[in-house]
Amino acid sequence: RHRYRPKLSAWQKKVNQAHARIRAIGERANATLKTWKILTKLRCSPHRATAITQAILVLHHVENPLYAG
Template sequence: MIITSRKATRNHKLTDAEKEANRLLSRERAAVEHGFANLKTWRILTKVRMNTRHATTLLRALLVLANTEIQR
């Protein structure tokens, strides 16, 4: 499911609740984008030619390694 942020229009200003929802969505999106940026540093991903289940396992393992390195 894809959730997009709310947009204000000329006739409709965003409510405080909509602004808060946009902030929460942005926070989650940033975390995901940082995860993908970390994965792109692993050059092995450019050569992944495997079953999607195995690729998912590889990606999860790389994320664990990347997060462990970042937390040091």
């Protein structure tokens, strides 16, 4: 916190917490895809790449429910 910055209200803390939860899911998905290096080898249209990426992440979350969010 900065020295003269006012404290956040309870409402703003809840908003920030909800945003962090949603963002964490996306960050974990990106990290997973980067470790597998899938996107570097994928050669197709962006629309099809999106569908393939979503399917891969769904299968990953089914196999590893710890990271489901």
